[in-house]
Amino acid sequence: MKNKKHHNITRYTTIIIIMVLIFTTMAMRLFFLQVVQGKEYKEQSNNKSIREIPDAAPRGDILDSKGNKLATSIQGYVLVYNQPDEDENTDESDSTFFATMDKVFKILDENGESQQDDFELKVNPFRFEFRSDDENTRNTLEVKFKRDRGLNEAIEKKIKSKNEDISDDDLKTQVNRELLKISAEDTFKALLKEYEIPNGYSLEEQRRFMIIRDTLKMQSFSGYKPVTIASNISKDTAFKFLQMLNELPGVDVSTQPIRSYPNGELGSAFLGYISKIASNYEKYTDKGYDISSDYVGQAGIEAAFEDRLKGSKGGRIVKLNKDGRVIEELGSRDSYPGQTVQLTIDKDVQAAAEKALDERMAELRQNPYGQQRADTTNATRGAAVVINVNTGAIIALASRPGYDPNDFATPGKLSTEQYNKYFNPDLEEFGREYIRARNITANYPGKTEDEVLNILFPIDKSIKNNTTIRQDVYDIYAKHFYNYATQSLIPPGSTFKPMTAIAGLESGVITPYSSYYDNGTYNQGGRLVRFELDGANGLVNLTTAIQRSSNPYFMEVARLIRETFGDDILAKYAWKFGLGVPTGSEEKPATGIEIPEKFGQVYNTKSNENTYANTYLWKIMSLLKSGLDDKGNSVVKIDLYDNDNDSSKVKALKKEIKTLIQNSIKGGSNAFDKEKYKEVFSELTKEDPNNKKDISDKEMNSLIEAIYYTAVSDANAQLDVPANIENAAIGQGLNQFTPLQMADYIATLANGGTRYKLHLVDKFLDSDGNVIEEVKPEVLEKTEVKAENIEAVKAGMEAVNEKGTASQAFANFPIKTAGKTGTATIGSQEQQTQIGRTDYAEYVGYAPLDNPEIAVCVVVFDGGMGSGSAYIARDIYSAYFNLNQGNSEENSDAGE
Structure with a gap:
């Protein structure tokens, strides 16, 4: 027992001694590393020759439904510049930089390569090119550009020297105002000095040096990163540089994933593009982006699924020699590609839709007076949507004109001419040509071309520091x-008539056999409306009314609905088909598509009130500012427009008056509070320097009477007239929808009444092609419309293609189809003529007739009669059903 105890003590003692020796050794080693050699290791860790170079991750592919690549990442040769060690002599380093870059630029030029150039400051002439078509956004980007380069510092000092107590917000506002006054030329000169770019070079050559210097500075805020001199250079050019690296300090060649769109413009409407980060900087920084150099999705699928497509960056820890060249790789982290997004789009159908739109618009421009009541010289915009009626999958989505996303994937590829076309069009030059080509000045007796230009393309007064930007x-x-x-809200015209038929049948005011004699006119509250384009159709029932597109028949249906159930029954059924949403409901106004969309509304009493309240408020404000009432009589001038110098009290008074006016428009005489008007106007004329005046009782009464006449006697009286729903029944009036919504409504009708959530995405895959997530069809609403009523409407749409307004387009077509043409005006025909526009040419339909698979909506802006757009639908069907019929038959127009 004693020996065992002694043995345990010996063992524990040995362990303790060993542990003491280990910790002593570790402590001595730490002392040696931290104290004796600490300075040496610190210097080594700060050594600029050891750097981490990030490796970009390949963006995930975007595929069509058959696996064809619509967007992909390819490995491209990239010419980069690694800044030499900053501890080297600066003067010598600068001298080497300019001599080196001079050689680099010459080699690039000789080999037909372009320098990477997303530097927004341009020369010859001096200007900024920021990628936005909104001038206020461009001003914001210009301010950021100048702040990032320190141009604000001197301005801030000057302002503070005069006002030490200025608030941060006021200081920022004043500085931004002054920054916008600095011209592009003065900005360029400031940066020449900042970057010590020598004289003796041309402006273009100085700017080429500036791009590299500026990129070095901007990227220095987020750590070290090589500057890309040129991306996606050819293999031959890359090898030429590799052979000359010893002569080019800091220059190197590497490979990098580059975004590529193999089909050019195809699908740009839904694909989007990638571009330099231009907003939401904090959001992207928090997600690990380098806002000085990283590119992100802009618009379309590229933007909607940026988080899935972007992938994970890698990086290499490398050692550089004194010339800035990598001599050793110390460690690496692999990049990981983004997810693949497979769409529901069929590339062939998409191509057919775009081609057919382009060809049809070209024909219309070449023969601009080939249709009655039309001038199609400006048939330059169009859209087509194709939907699987049984799933809500979008098979094609075309918007013309489009753009080539490749122009943005490679910095510097976008030319100034393309930039101006895309983002900064000269609307003054375009407007003058547009006015002269149509002799629009003749529509404005007594007005000059300049005055007409200001009506059609007015100067945007909201833009500060630039008063020459015009609005379209x-x-x-x-x-x-x-x-x-997805963004254009347009009147549906006669393509809405099947919807009116559904409402009439479901509400019971008509049957498929109800007849009406169409003599080419309709009596709207004592005003006889003539339909000269359509003429008289004689006795029609539901089928023949759809076939011949009888306006009087469907206006009569609307009158019957209104008399029996009120003005909102038409909307009740249209909402079920995705044409707007119930007013006051919490339902999100959307089709479900993954990319941004606008969402139009069908005529209903609430929307009608709001529209009139807004429209007539602006009319009253304009009249009061001019000092006239609606009859041309003089009244006291009052300016209710917002002013930058308005005090908070004046703003509140103006808002209160505007609310009073809108409530008077909505509520009529019962909501018109004369005493309240007097009270608020009296207070405004005391508080507002711009409206300061003494108003007599007589002047005040005249002012209030003028408001009453326009708001109550005119606007409010129009809210409850039968013409509102009668016009809506034929697709005019307040009805406005996107082509996407129209295709959705036709798909719902074609499949028997089930509305699906529309979607572009079919599934998400990993980089190896394994399915991560699949998108399943989702039902948004079952309309519960009676099957016999849907069949009755379909019979009419079949007749349209067989012997009606689209029969010429579908003559001898091997598959039976159904559809409806539409010719929709912008306001009245007179208003349309005054601005030089003509009708929207619209067509909706589905195929095959007996077992529908797809629904289409086609629109050509300023395209004239809707029957012409049926040819575009025919070509889409040919592509979808692999008929290869093309568009060989001569197009002709057969009425609406």
Whole structure:
């Protein structure tokens, strides 16, 4: 027992001694490393020759439904510049930099390569090119550009020297105002000095040096990263540089994933593009992006699924020699590609839709007076949507004109000419040509071309520091980045008539056999409306009324609905088909599509009130500012428009008056509070320097009477007239929808009444092709419309294609189809003529007739009669059903 105890003590003692020796050795080693050699290791850790170079991750592919690549990442040769060790002599380093870059630029030029260039400051002439078609956004980007480069510092000091107590917000506002006054030329000169770029070079050569210097500075805020001199250079050019590296300090060649769109413009409406980060900097920084150099999805699928597509960056820890060249790789972290997004789009159908739209618009421009009541010289915009009626999958979504996303994937590829076309069109030059080509000045007796230009393309007064930017308020100029399929709210015209038929049948005011004699006119509250384009159709029932597109028949249906059930019954059924949403409901106004969309509304009493309240408020404000009432009599001038110098009290008074006016428009005489008007106007004329005046009782009464006449006697009286729903029944009036919504409504009708959530995405895959997530069809609503009523409407749509307004387009077509043409005006025909526009040419339909698979909506802006758009639908069907019929038959127009 004693020996065992002694043995345990010996063992524990040995362990303790060993542990003491180990910890002593560790302590001595730590002392040696931290104290004796600490300075040496610290210097080594700070050594600029050891750096981490990030490796970009390949973005995930975007595929069509058959696996064809619509967007992909390819490995491309990239020419980069690694800044030499900053501890080297600066003067010598600068001298080497300019001599080296001079050689680099010459080699690039000789081999037809372009320098990477997303530097927004341009020369010859001096200007900024920020990628936005909104001038206020461009101003914001210009301010950021100048702040990032320190141009604000001197301005801040000057302002603070005069006002030490200025608040941060006021200081920022004043500085931004002054920054916008610095011209592009003065900005360029400031940066020449900042970057010590020598004289003796041309402006273009100085700017090429500036791009590299500026990128070095901007990237220094987020750590070290090589500057890309040129991306996606050819293999031959890359090898030429590799052979000359010893002569080019800091220059190296590497490979990098580059975004590529193999089909050019195809699908740009839904694909989007990638570009330099231009907003939401904090959000992207928090997600690990380098906002100085990383590219992100802009618009479309590229933007909607940025988080899935972007992948995970890798990186290499490398050692550089004194010339900035990698001599050793010390460690690495692999990048990981983003997810693949497989779409529901069929590339072939998409291509057919775009081609057919382009060809049809070209024909219309070449023969601009080939249709009655039309001038199609500006048929430059169009859209087409194709939907699987049984799933809500979008098979094609075309918006014309489009753009080539490749122009943005490689920095510097976008030319100034393309930039101006996309983001900064000269609307003054375009407007003058547009006015002269149509002799629009003749529509404005006594007005000059300049005055007409200011009506059609008014100067945007909201933009500060630039009063020459014009607005395209009547949607005349073709916008390449505007998605006409998902963003344009347009009247549906006669393509809405099947919806009116559903409402009439379901509400019981008509049957399929109800007849009406169409003599080419309709009596709207004592006003006889003539339909000269359509003429008289004689005795029609539901089928023949759809076939011949009889306006009087469907206006009569609307009258019957209104007399029996009120004005909102038409909307009740339209909402079920996705044409708007119930007013006041919490239902999100959306089709379900993954990319941004606008969402139009069908005529209903609440929307009608709001529209009139807004429209007539602006009319009253304009009249009061001019000092006239609606009859041309003089009244006291009052300016209710917002002013930057308005005090908070004045703003509140103006808002109160505007609310009074809108309530008077909505509520009529019962909501018109004359004494309240007097009280608020009296207070405004005391408080507001711009409206300061003494108003007599007589002047005040005249002012209030003028408001009463326009708000109550005119606007409110129009809210409850039968013409509102009668016009809506034929697709005019307040009805406005996107082509996407129209295709959704036809798909719902074609499948028997089930509305699906529309979607572009079919599934998400990993980089090895394994399915991560699959999108299943989702039912949004079952309309519960009686099957016999849907069949009755379909019979009419079949007749349209067989012997009606679309029969010429579908003559001898091997598959039976159904559809409806539409010719929709912008306001009245007179208003349309005054702005030089013509009708929207629209067509909706589905195929095959007996077992529908797809629904289509086609629109050509300023395209004239809707029957012409049926040819586009025919080509889409040919592609979908692999008929290869093309568009060989001569197009002709057969009425609406």
